[in-house]
Amino acid sequence: MSYYNELEIVAIELDNSGQNPRVVYTHKEGRYTEWEFEYSKKHDWYYYYCIGDHPICYYIHKEPILFDSTKYWVSNKLDIPVIEKGDCEKIEILSFSIDKLFPKKAEIDSPPDWCKICKDWFPWDNYCEHLWWDDNEGCAIQL
Numbered sequence: 001m002s003y004y005n006e007l008e009i010v011a012i013e014l015d016n017s018g019q020n021p022r023v024v025y026t027h028k029e030g031r032y033t034e035w036e037f038e039y040s041k042k043h044d045w046y047y048y049y050c051i052g053d054h055p056i057c058y059y060i061h062k063e064p065i066l067f068d069s070t071k072y073w074v075s076n077k078l079d080i081p082v083i084e085k086g087d088c089e090k091i092e093i094l095s096f097s098i099d100k101l102f103p104k105k106a107e108i109d110s111p112p113d114w115c116k117i118c119k120d121w122f123p124w125d126n127y128c129e130h131l132w133w134d135d136n137e138g139c140a141i142q143l
């Protein structure tokens, strides 16, 4: 896990509420990693995972994280190819690791699933009454 611990956050894209991270971009040795975030309303926690050519790790972070109401936070130290800087409403230097931003994380073994009825995300071991796991299909089934 040390590879992930050393990744430096270079951009945080917030959701429409301006308070929850939607995508976080990290950088190390010329490589950018994109982290997707899903917020669970029921549990008031986040699921997040990296996208790209690394082994995918899923994490859960059980404390709320509040940002101010800017849409993006972006380091001005680097040219970031993964986002268009024209979209940024605020430029700031971020020089902390993803572990520092999310210190209370725990690794989970699969991604959360979306319930269309609850309009929320649930882990496979704590589904709402509208979701269940289908062993044959290897995926969640929505009622």
Ligand SMILES: [Zn+2]
Pocket (backbone or CB within 6 Å): 115, 116, 117, 118, 119, 128, 129, 130, 131
């Ligand atoms: Zn549900």
